[in-house]
Amino acid sequence: MRLRLPLVAATALAAVAATAACSPSAPSESAGQGGDKNATLTVATTTDVVNFNPLLGNSRTDGWITNLMYPRLLTIDANGAKQPYLAADRGYSDPTTGFYELRGDMKWSDGTAVSAADVAYTINTIMTKKPAGNVVYGQLANVESASAPTATRVELKLKRPDATVVDEVGFWMNVVPKHVFEKAPDAGTFANNSDWVSAGPFKLTTVAKGQSYTLERVTPYPMAPAGTPNVAKVVYRVYPDVNTEILALRNGDVDLIANALPPAQVKTLQSTPGVKVQEVPGLGYAHMTYNMTRKPLDNLKVRQALAHAVDYEAIRSVVLQGQAVTTGSSPIPPVLKDFVKPDLKEYAFDPALARKLVTESGVGTLRPLTMIYSLQDAVTSQWAQLVKDNAAQAGITIELQGMDRNTYLAKTAAGEYDIYAGNFAIMDDPATNMALTFLPDGAINYTKVDDPALSALITKATATTDKAAQKDLIWQAATLVHDNVYDNVMYMQNLYVAHSDKWDGFVVKPSELLSVVDPQSLANARKVG
Amino acid sequence: MPPVVGFVARRLGRAVLTLWFATTITFLLLRLLPGNPALAVATPNMTPQTQAILLRQYGLDEPLLVQYGKYLWQLVQGNLGVSITQSVPVTDVLLERLPWTLLLTGSSLLVTVAVGIPLGVLAATRPSGLLDRLVQVGGVVGQSVFVPSVAIALLFLFGLQLRWLPIGGAYSPGVYGGRWYLDVAAHLVLPCASLVLVQLGSYVLALRATLIDSLGEDYCVLATAKGLPHRKVVWKHALRNALLPTTTLVGLQLGFLVGGAVLTETVFAYPGIGRGIYEAVTQLDYPVLQGAFVLLAATVVLANVLTDLAYGLLDPRVRTQ
Numbered sequence: 001m002r003l004r005l006p007l008v009a010a011t012a013l014a015a016v017a018a019t020a021a022c023s024p025s026a027p028s029e030s031a032g033q034g035g036d037k038n039a040t041l042t043v044a045t046t047t048d049v050v051n052f053n054p055l056l057g058n059s060r061t062d063g064w065i066t067n068l069m070y071p072r073l074l075t076i077d078a079n080g081a082k083q084p085y086l087a088a089d090r091g092y093s094d095p096t097t098g099f100y101e102l103r104g105d106m107k108w109s110d111g112t113a114v115s116a117a118d119v120a121y122t123i124n125t126i127m128t129k130k131p132a133g134n135v136v137y138g139q140l141a142n143v144e145s146a147s148a149p150t151a152t153r154v155e156l157k158l159k160r161p162d163a164t165v166v167d168e169v170g171f172w173m174n175v176v177p178k179h180v181f182e183k184a185p186d187a188g189t190f191a192n193n194s195d196w197v198s199a200g201p202f203k204l205t206t207v208a209k210g211q212s213y214t215l216e217r218v219t220p221y222p223m224a225p226a227g228t229p230n231v232a233k234v235v236y237r238v239y240p241d242v243n244t245e246i247l248a249l250r251n252g253d254v255d256l257i258a259n260a261l262p263p264a265q266v267k268t269l270q271s272t273p274g275v276k277v278q279e280v281p282g283l284g285y286a287h288m289t290y291n292m293t294r295k296p297l298d299n300l301k302v303r304q305a306l307a308h309a310v311d312y313e314a315i316r317s318v319v320l321q322g323q324a325v326t327t328g329s330s331p332i333p334p335v336l337k338d339f340v341k342p343d344l345k346e347y348a349f350d351p352a353l354a355r356k357l358v359t360e361s362g363v364g365t366l367r368p369l370t371m372i373y374s375l376q377d378a379v380t381s382q383w384a385q386l387v388k389d390n391a392a393q394a395g396i397t398i399e400l401q402g403m404d405r406n407t408y409l410a411k412t413a414a415g416e417y418d419i420y421a422g423n424f425a426i427m428d429d430p431a432t433n434m435a436l437t438f439l440p441d442g443a444i445n446y447t448k449v450d451d452p453a454l455s456a457l458i459t460k461a462t463a464t465t466d467k468a469a470q471k472d473l474i475w476q477a478a479t480l481v482h483d484n485v486y487d488n489v490m491y492m493q494n495l496y497v498a499h500s501d502k503w504d505g506f507v508v509k510p511s512e513l514l515s516v517v518d519p520q521s522l523a524n525a526r527k528v529g
Numbered sequence: 530m531p532p533v534v535g536f537v538a539r540r541l542g543r544a545v546l547t548l549w550f551a552t553t554i555t556f557l558l559l560r561l562l563p564g565n566p567a568l569a570v571a572t573p574n575m576t577p578q579t580q581a582i583l584l585r586q587y588g589l590d591e592p593l594l595v596q597y598g599k600y601l602w603q604l605v606q607g608n609l610g611v612s613i614t615q616s617v618p619v620t621d622v623l624l625e626r627l628p629w630t631l632l633l634t635g636s637s638l639l640v641t642v643a644v645g646i647p648l649g650v651l652a653a654t655r656p657s658g659l660l661d662r663l664v665q666v667g668g669v670v671g672q673s674v675f676v677p678s679v680a681i682a683l684l685f686l687f688g689l690q691l692r693w694l695p696i697g698g699a700y701s702p703g704v705y706g707g708r709w710y711l712d713v714a715a716h717l718v719l720p721c722a723s724l725v726l727v728q729l730g731s732y733v734l735a736l737r738a739t740l741i742d743s744l745g746e747d748y749c750v751l752a753t754a755k756g757l758p759h760r761k762v763v764w765k766h767a768l769r770n771a772l773l774p775t776t777t778l779v780g781l782q783l784g785f786l787v788g789g790a791v792l793t794e795t796v797f798a799y800p801g802i803g804r805g806i807y808e809a810v811t812q813l814d815y816p817v818l819q820g821a822f823v824l825l826a827a828t829v830v831l832a833n834v835l836t837d838l839a840y841g842l843l844d845p846r847v848r849t850q
Contacts, residue, residue: 040703048808050614130582191616209625210800212702235702239798240807243681248696251689376811406562406813 038217038232039527041503043517044245044254048210048238053192054174055122055131055181064258064517065213065236066174069198073100073119074170075520076428080283080336080510082167085223085520086114086175087154090166092465098156098166105222108177108199116148121178123156123169129188138443139168139432161463163470164432171428175199201229201523212237224523230505234522246498249275255503256525258517260495262378263321269498276503280495281335283511284425285327286380288371288387288488289446294418297369301361303485306369306419307347309354309394315383316491324491330478331437332430333492335510338467339430341475344482354394368397371419374408379493380421387421412446420446426511430474431461438477438486449486502529533841540837544830551826552819556600559815560593589815604823610816619820623802627824629699630801633794634786636717637724641732642779644725646768649736649775654763656741664733671730676789680723680796687719694718697798720797724789728782736775743767773844780836787825 043064050059054066073087084090087100106114123146126136142162147155156165176187180197184190196204201224202215213236219228237254239245246265248254250272260280261269270277290297290306297303307329316324327333328344358366371387373380381402388398398419403411411417424444427433435458436442440450454477461473481487497515499506505526506516514521584590588599603610609619652664688696695701695716704712743749744767752762790803798804802821809817 042702050812051616132582189616206702208700208702208800210804211698211700211798214702237698237702237798238800239697240804241677241796241798244684244697244796244798247681247684247689251692251696253696405811 039230040233040235041231041256041522041525041527042235042237042254044239044248044257044259045236046238046240046242046245046259049207049213051191051193052196052204053131053187053190054176055126055129055134055187056189060259060512061236061238063513065204065215067517068200068202068215068234068519068522069196069204070174070176071106071114071199071519072171072174073102074167075518076171076509076511076514078281078508078510079338080281080333080428081338082171082428086119087170090170092163092166093155095161095463095465096158098158098162100154100166100170102152102154103222104152106199108179108197109203109218110197112177112179112197113151114175114177114199115151116154117151118178119154119175120146120148121182122173122175123154125176125181125187126173129186131188136169136173138436139165139172143169161465163465164429164435164462168429168432201519202234210238221523223520229523230526231522249498249500252500254500256499256506256516257497258515259497260512260515261498263319263323266323266496267321269496274501275498276501277496277498278506278508278516280497280508280512280515281510282324282493282495283333283335283427284423285331285333285427285489285492286324286383286423287331287421287490289420290485290488291415291418291420291446291448293415293448296361296363296366297418299361299363300484301357302363302366303488304347305354305357305361305394306391306396307485307488308350308357309391309396310347310387310488310490311349311390312346312490313349314390315386319379319382319386320491320493323496324493327489327492329482329489331427331434331481331487331489332474332478333427333489335492336427336430339471339474341478344478347485347488349390351390351394354391354396358394358396366396368399369418370399370401371421372401372403372408372411372417373421374405375402376405377423380423383490384421415448422446426513428511430478431458431470434458434474434477434481435462438481447486449484451480451484451486454480454484454486500529502527504528536841537838540834544834547830548823548826551830552601552604552823553597555819555822555826556597559818560596562813600819609820609823612817613814614812614817615814619816622805622817623820623824626800626802626805629799630790630794630803632713632717633720633724633799633801634783634790637721637728638779638783638786640721640725641729641782645729645732645736645775646772648729649733649740649771650763650768652733652737653740653744653771654759661737664737668730668734671726671728672734674727676723676727676792677796679726680720680793683719683723684796699800716799720793720799723793723797724786727789728785732775732778732782735778736771739774740767740771743771746770773840776836776839780833783829783832787829 045061045064047059047061049061049065051062052066054070071086073085074082074090075085077083086102086106088103089101090099092098100119102116108114123140123143126134127140127143130137142159142165144157144159149155158165177197181187181190198204201218201221203218204213205216206214215234217229217232221227221229239248242262245257246269249257266277269275290303292298312326316322325334326346329346330341330344332339332341334340371384373384375381384400384402388400391398412420436444438445438449439455439458457473457477457480461470461477464470464473495512495515503525505524507521507524508516509518509521588596611617612619612622615622648664652661655661684696687694699716700709700712744763749762749767752766753759790801791806793799794801794803795807802824805817806821809821
């Protein structure tokens with residue numbers, strides 16, 4: 001009995017010691033600490049970095065951080081047009097040879113020049129290693145090989161004419177340093193999680209996993225004002241919950257929220273003192289596709305009836321609080337001014353017409369149709385209910401099947417749905433994206449459409465380098481999609497990001513991937529308050 | 530065999546069995562989920578062949594029994610596999626996060642007990658008094674609230690309105706040395722408080738009820754009749770017996786703490802295992818999920834073993850049952 005107290009005390013001490021042994025330890029002071037007293041821009045994000053190898057990156061935050069370190073050949077302007085970045089010029093010297101001419105004044109952080117050899121190496125590595133999750137691999141289907149005939153010229157040898165590959169690869173691919181990545185046992189699985197050699201406006205110096213990522217200014221950086229970024233440091237901080245993220249902005253813990261705000265938060269933040277809300281054009285769209293391999297959705301009149309049984313304006317004004325625009329039920333979003341077809345009109349919400357079309361279709365009583373969507377997509381989850389209610393007015397029964405993202409992806413891949421509801425994130429090149437969406441073997445052909453006339457138009461458009469001719473083909477294809485309801489594009493959402501009013505100078509670019517956090521924007525950002 | 534040795538051996542045997550059952554259920558539940566991890570990292574340009582390569586790479590294309598056999602064999606060797614999304618050993622992923630979860634759950638458990646015992650005693654010794662009523666109402670409310678709601682309310686009040694404490698994270702970037710420990714403590718206050726608030730109620734109410742029962746027992750009445758000061762009767766005689774059920778409750782609450790930690794760590798951007806689970810679920814990272822659940826199951830089982838042993842220490846009758 002008398003021994004018990006010491007025994008309990010000893011046990012407690014042992015527990016404390018054990019806890020202390022595996023308690024969090026203080027980080028050591030890195031070389032990046034102290035020094036420059038210039039401003040630090042703190043950016044909030046909701047997700048952690050999955051990996052630092054841009055050949056593999058699949059999370060949004062991965063993209064934001066690796067974009068600051070590994071340059072792209074091209075960027076995109078507010079009108080959705082590709083613009084020079086690392087490549088000063090690009091094009092085709094003949095129908096089966098694409099080229100990039102690099103600017104020649106960029107260096108890796110170890111002093112080595114960024115050269116055509118790095119670009120050719122990156123392309124060839126993607127083609128041979130097929131890194132998991134790489135977005136460029138699919139765009140290289142028509143590329144035989146890449147070479148670097150000079151220090152600044154890259155040439156792509158094509159298997160067949162392909163008018164999209166130069167711009168698409170130029171925009172989507174981050175160039176990696178050959179002299180670093182070729183030393184890795186396998187560049188396709190290389191973790192690249194320390195001793196970074198990069199060539200952006202900021203260099204990653206400190207990582208606190210799950211917490212923050214600190215990047216420091218690189219001088220010189222030729223694409224910044226006066227050759228150097230305005231801010232000394234950019235720190236990304238992770239807040240998985242968007243409400244916490246917003247509180248952190250409001251109390252000054254962070255200066256900018258990188259991810260687009262939920263529609264419901266936009267108005268609140270617009271009237272919050274000390275906060276500025278910036279509009280970012282969307283490059284994607286929300287859509288519903290009707291699985292044509294399932295009867296009666298192979299019937300055009302049924303698809304038209306479904307298209308006329310949705311109150312699109314109500315969805316945009318109620319669910320998106322006016323933060324979205326119509327695309328005229330066209331697969332070309334209005335931001336792509338060079339390609340948009342203005343005479344395509346949105347399907348009118350007309351329950352009576354929808355009923356009439358169902359009667360004319362000859363399918364008899366329409367069976368209940370299932371609609372799948374991801375419950376993690378709050379906006380889609382809200383408008384799905386409206387779609388169901390609207391359809392009911394036309395006598396059409398839609399059974400909603402909201403599910404977790406992985407189940408949704410699995411069902412989508414297996415084609416287990418009548419109606420697919422979701423989003424197309426970035427539509428930057430109509431020909432490429434239409435090929436993915438409407439060709440029979442397209443990776444995201446959720447309509448399961450196989451229309452020879454449409455396929456011919458898209459195939460021709462992807463091989464046509466003449467812009468005017470390509471635009472004409474795209475217009476014809478868009479009209480076919482619209483008239484046959486091969487895709488029901490409902491709206492293009494305008495995105496909004498929030499930052500502290502003590503900051504300005506951000507350069508707005510379309511899409512959440514670029515928005516105000518692309519390298520040029522962050523290099524131009526400055527603290528004014 | 531001495532009764533104590535038999536008692537400990539029985540408890541440990543039961544713990545191993547529980548752990549095996551928990552790991553098996555975890556394994557099966559994850560495989561029953563629709564979808565596959567290749568789709569979680571899929572892009573529009575990922576071909577079915579690439580997906581197949583990815584699944585083969587992680588052995589997810591093998592028959593279920595083969596996967597299970599390998600999983601158990603690796604487990605007994607202390608190998609939790611490799612994270613699908615991060616391409617690093619799961620052990621590394623978890624060990625990086627474990628200290629934060631231990632700090633958060635450990636401190637909240639400690640605060641709950643430290644605050645709960647005096648509150649429970651005060652409420653029980655003055656039944657129907659103002660404090661007792663407050664404890665009862667507060668206890669019921671505390672048991673009913675949703676952790677994230679408490680978390681956001683605390684953040685709003687102390688982080689935004691009063692600006693006393695930081696919003697989110699475990700520490701601020703760029704803080705080093707001695708200041709770092711203070712910074713960690715400041716970041717710990719709100720997540721710890723939210724966990725304490727939701728678990729304190731049940732702890733205090735349980736202690737209050739058992740203490741009121743104990744105080745009505747003959748041995749306490751006799752002790753009072755013998756002229757022992759009331760404080761001594763309460764703290765020395767009644768409390769020891771009243772602590773038995775509440776000790777069990779502490780062990781049981783560790784399971785709830787783990788569940789609460791997933792939500793709390795997510796709202797507070799705290800980099801512990803709970804948030805790791807949240808991220809692994811969204812990415813369908815089987816190995817990380819399996820590893821995290823095994824680790825948490827082991828923690829809960831271990832806590833319950835320790836609770837049983839403590840119970841045996843406090844109540845000799847238990848050792849001989």
